[in-house]
Amino acid sequence: MTVSHMNLQVLGADDVVARFRALRARQPVKYFAFYSSQLGGIVTDPALMVLPFDDHMVHRGHGIFDTAGVVGGKIYDLEAHLDRFLLSAERSRLRISPSRSEMRDIIINTTAISGTRHGSIRYWLSSGPGSLELTPAASAEPGFFVMVFGGLTYPERWLTEGARVMTTTYPIKAPIYAITKATNYLPNVLMQMEAKQAGFDNGVFIDAEGHVGESSNMNVAFVTRDGVLAHPKFDSILAGCTSLRLLELAEGLKDQGLLTAIEVRDVPVAEARASREMMLLGSSVKVASIVQWDDQRIGDGKPGPVAQALLRLLDEDMRSSDRLIDVPY
Numbered sequence: 001m002t003v004s005h006m007n008l009q010v011l012g013a014d015d016v017v018a019r020f021r022a023l024r025a026r027q028p029v030k031y032f033a034f035y036s037s038q039l040g041g042i043v044t045d046p047a048l049m050v051l052p053f054d055d056h057m058v059h060r061g062h063g064i065f066d067t068a069g070v071v072g073g074k075i076y077d078l079e080a081h082l083d084r085f086l087l088s089a090e091r092s093r094l095r096i097s098p099s100r101s102e103m104r105d106i107i108i109n110t111t112a113i114s115g116t117r118h119g120s121i122r123y124w125l126s127s128g129p130g131s132l133e134l135t136p137a138a139s140a141e142p143g144f145f146v147m148v149f150g151g152l153t154y155p156e157r158w159l160t161e162g163a164r165v166m167t168t169t170y171p172i173k174a175p176i177y178a179i180t181k182a183t184n185y186l187p188n189v190l191m192q193m194e195a196k197q198a199g200f201d202n203g204v205f206i207d208a209e210g211h212v213g214e215s216s217n218m219n220v221a222f223v224t225r226d227g228v229l230a231h232p233k234f235d236s237i238l239a240g241c242t243s244l245r246l247l248e249l250a251e252g253l254k255d256q257g258l259l260t261a262i263e264v265r266d267v268p269v270a271e272a273r274a275s276r277e278m279m280l281l282g283s284s285v286k287v288a289s290i291v292q293w294d295d296q297r298i299g300d301g302k303p304g305p306v307a308q309a310l311l312r313l314l315d316e317d318m319r320s321s322d323r324l325i326d327v328p329y
């Protein structure tokens with residue numbers, strides 16, 4: 001076999017930085033600030049927002065993450081996101097370093113340096129570099145990373161007309177993986193790609209018993225024929241911070257006659273398909289009505305009153321609740 005000569009160069013540190021800069025010039029991104037415990041500081045040049053390739057989060061998916069929103073210069077519901085982050089760390093057998101309060105301070109300070117007043121903060125805990133084995137190297141130091149970025153966006157149409165979802169052909173994650181927000185998002189990625197390719201906005205996982213699970217990076221909830229807000233149980237799907245908060249805020253909709261009850265329970269597909277309203281809930285999407293599921297229209301095919309009321313309640317909570325942290329810009 002003849003091998004053609006490729007003229008690959010051996011690069012020095014300056015070449016590497018220059019090439020990462022060129023990559024970011026070809027592919028501009030809105031990443032405003034990045035903290036890395038491995039660097040011991042913050043960088044604002046996206047070309048420098050990098051990790052060692054042998055960090056187990058990179059090559060084995062042994063890491064966890066979470067995302068909180070920045071609204072009007074304040075961080076929303078960070079404590080709930082940190083609770084889930086620490087639970088995910090424990091379930092993933094990740095050593096937690098730094099402490100919760102240090103992580104909180106790093107998150108707040110990275111946000112301040114980013115200058116971002118509307119966007120998202122995603123943070124990760126990795127098992128660290130040092131080997132290409134399966135178990136982390138004995139010397140591996142866990143990594144903590146914080147990225148402040150523009151946030152995920154969805155078409156305006158999702159709000160005005162409602163979103164359309166399909167039942168994914170990919171199997172739902174086993175409960176222990178679904179309740180852990182680890183960096184293993186392959187099923188979630190494939191589900192969304194599949195849905196988009198088929199002309200839908202997103203997918204929905206159904207479990208082996210025929211109960212509704214969740215969507216790619218969002219929960220789903222329903223308003224049944226009897227006016228019950230029904231949400232799938234959180235023992236085999238991710239406990240969405242948005243869902244948990246909305247289940248509390250929705251109590252007020254009972255007094256307004258929009259809901260008769262609020263139930264967290266198994267939601268059989270047949271009941272869900274016959275619902276008056278179906279919606280997507282999550283930190284990035286907030287509340288979006290689903291008006292079509294596979295070839296079936298949901299409700300009257302228009303965004304429903306409960307979804308609209310929940311969105312108003314959430315927006316209000318994000319503007320003025322005790323769940324906001326001021327960022328010291």
Ligand SMILES: Cc1ncc(COP(=O)(O)O)c(C=O)c1O
Binds near residue numbers: 284
């Ligand atoms: C799989 C999955 N389900 C649900 C959610 C919704 O969670 P949250 O409301 O905390 O954004 C997310 C997003 O984090 C997710 O990734």
